[in-house]
Amino acid sequence: MLAVDAVIAELKKQSKPVTTPEEIAQVATISANGDKEIGSIISDAMKKVGRKGVITVKASVFTDSLNETSGYQNLCIILAPLYSGGLLYFIKSGLQDAYVLLSEKKISSVQSIVPALEIANAHRKPLVIVAEDVDGEALSTLVLNRLKVGLQVVAVKAPGFGDNRKNQLKDMAIATGGAVFGEEGLTLNLEDVQPHDLGKIGEVIVTKDDTMLLKGKG
Known part of the structure; x- marks a missing residue:
């Protein structure tokens, strides 16, 4: 367990918070298999709802789009x-x-x-x-x-x-x-x-x- 704790501590030390829209878009693009358009949409969604907001993803037959909805x-x-x-x-x-x-x-x-x-x-x-x-x-x-x-x-x-x-x-x-x-x-x-x-x-x-x-x- 000491080795695991040491690795976790080192990873935390090297980690960098993702804060800007550009950084969020970069991470989202990587997660979307390099699709920059999807990465940009996710970044826009994060900007709209904030860090405590909720983002849901639905299949779309025609096009990729972003819709903002108030909810609970x-x-x-x-x-x-x-x-x-x-x-x-x-x-x-x-x-x-x-x-x-x-x-x-x-x-x-x-x-x-x-x-x-x-x-x-x-x-x-x-x-x-x-x-x-x-x-x-x-x-x-x-x-x-x-x-x-x-x-x-x-x-x-x-x-x-x-x-x-x-x-x-x-x-x-x-x-x-x-x-x-x-x-x-x-x-x-x-x-x-x-x-x-x-x-x-x-x-x-x-x-x-x-x-x-x-x-x-x-």
């Missing part, structure tokens, strides 16, 4: 993605034109989850649930709706804890135009959810590590 990213735990062979598993998934259900509280009962599922199914839209937790009969209902009805539904844990979680859910509500169920001072019940209570989002990208809500319609 949060770290999360996947609760109810796809179901196969008796095991829950998850693959990177993008949902288009989806409803978003936001809840400060844990969702456990079937009665709490069915109204939102019915709205999503009636409007033929995917449903993303962001809550403190989803378990019990509610979680089983999500899986069954995915299997039997074919409804595109995924549940993720809301990020953070305490007041931080509340504030992040409020930010999501503003970005998507939805309401936060269970929020202090409000009398909204999940059982009484209406279409206008659900947030609306142009695109949702969910991976095993995080969730990105893009093109919010708030």
